[in-house]
Amino acid sequence: MRTFIKLLVSDLKQFYRDRTALFFTFAFPLLFMMVFGLAFSDDNGMSYEIGLVDEDRSPASEQISTVLKQVSIFNVEQVDNLDQELVRLRKGYIRGVVVIPDGAQANIAMGKVSSITVYYDPSQSTSSSIILSTLNQIANQINQQLTNQPVLIQVEEQSVQTHDLRYIDYLVPGILAMSILFLGLFGSLTMVERREKKVLKRFGATPVGRAKLLASQVVYRLILAIIQASLIIILASLVFKVTVIGSWFELFGIILLGTLAFISIGYFVVVRARTVEGAMPIIQLVQFPMLFLSGIFFPVEMMPTFMRPVVNALPLTYVADALRQIMVQGVPLNPMWLNVAVLGAWLVVCVTLAIRFFKWE
């Protein structure tokens, strides 16, 4: 035990003295969260820039324009030149163009159908669908008013979440998952470096057991994971008012389980690498797809269906989902038991393989 504690304290001391490691472990995820969080902070009151071309210039079209301008998620700018507006749409400055065609009032007066044209960019699928459905709703309302039909059925919107999920609420568990990924995967590099520089050989010349060397490394990483996660959660609550809704116990349980799983994956993938230079690209190759395909920055739903098997195979998907469920009670991707089971399975398989194949010298 004395040996184990000495090893652990030595590792922590070295970490504390290594500025690069300090920065990448603690400052980097915080910076990342600040940059992303601030960049998308007005997400809640997000409004879409809409161009409005009123060709009719009648009291009726005036009325429609007024209704449109009152919609909170639209930021309507009334212009005359349609072509110019379409160019702006193509370049992505605006999200849609609404055109009230000439003769709208006349048609309405005659009881004929009058169409309002909407230009949108289908590549912006989310914003386009929101704009289209909002416009349809407005059209319905106006129709009802014009025809004086009573409203018999009304859809009342009620969010399934107990509170509105902002992007930052989505992002913070993602940042936590990302930092667990880094902390775990890169953990094995220390061992590769010590093997390469014959530090392990020097340890091997003493009676100290390999299990102790490994255990101290793992516990050291877990301690870092707890500190790192706490810093992220504290900053997220101070700056972005993100609060942990679920149980703290479960939250840190998943953080530790995730870190263990990624440590074991990290050890497994470098079993054959002789040098740090050789191990680095392997780890990056493992880390890169997970960063983008595990739904840590944007929802998995936004990915094409054919990518789903890949998404479902990545362990980070389950860490992010579990953390999100616990922290902000986001919409579950998987049941909690599945998240835990998948992480446990990765852990057991990779530990077994790493122990079987890891070369000490």
Added chain:
Amino acid sequence: MTQKFVNHYVAQIENLVKCYGDVRAVDGISFQVCRGEVFGMLGPNGAGKTTTVEIIDGLRAADSGEVTVLGMDVKRVPGRIKEKIGIQLQSPSLLPLLNLEETLSLFASFYKRSLPIDYLLDILALKESRKVFVKNLSGGQQQRLSVAMALVNDPEIAFLDEPTTGLDPQARRGLWDVIEDMRRKGKTVFLTTHYMEEAERLCDRIVVIDHGKIIATGSPSELVSRYFKERAIRFSVNPTPTKEILKEFPGVIEVAIDGEDVLVYSDQIPATMSAILRYAEETNLTKQLKDLHVRQATLEDVFLKLTGRKIRE
């Protein structure tokens, strides 16, 4: 095996073989190390010294042969042996962001018993640099730290692999004192070295190995007198005479030429000397003849004779 026999030898090596591919790095070596002696292993680079020592230490497995250290089989109980021996590896890189004192204290924690850190820092003259990070230590300081690490568990046998390489003369002498002090305390030191002067001064017994085989064993003075009844005349000259010419001189037994340096072993020093001087006059090389002197044969001469190479090649 009697108890006395076990006590007398702290390490017994029987017919050790280790191959790397087709190369027989260690080719059937047998020797014993006695309790309380400074035992030297000499040999040119690539002779198999490090491999032999690492097998004895339990860091490497032999292909065949028996190694018994302190009465225990290295293959069976490497952990128990490591508890009682100290190993200094050539230029190990350690944990760069620990300071010297922390490094020693960490290694001390690996053993059941250990020497006080202050004592180790003191005998190796490292007290002033105790708070220096390992990565900032000078070469000499790192070298002394690696010796201190080998001694941290107060070992029965210390295996020191070229411990004075890279040390200044003063530090080297300090380390010699440490080694002699260990002998006084009844500890055993297993030394590999490049410095013949060091081996001659420190070692009670020596084995010389080359190409994985032992080519000579004995105390330094035994080795010198066994291989050299003659003494050596040394000089440098340009151009050097050929070996054939020199061998014709009276009394000459062996000749070695290395660049401008000529070494002539002779059992009739005056006759050989005058032949050399006469040769220089006849060939008009008197002015080029430099540094002519006669000396006793040393371990270095034995080494040169046995291996055909200088040890530092």
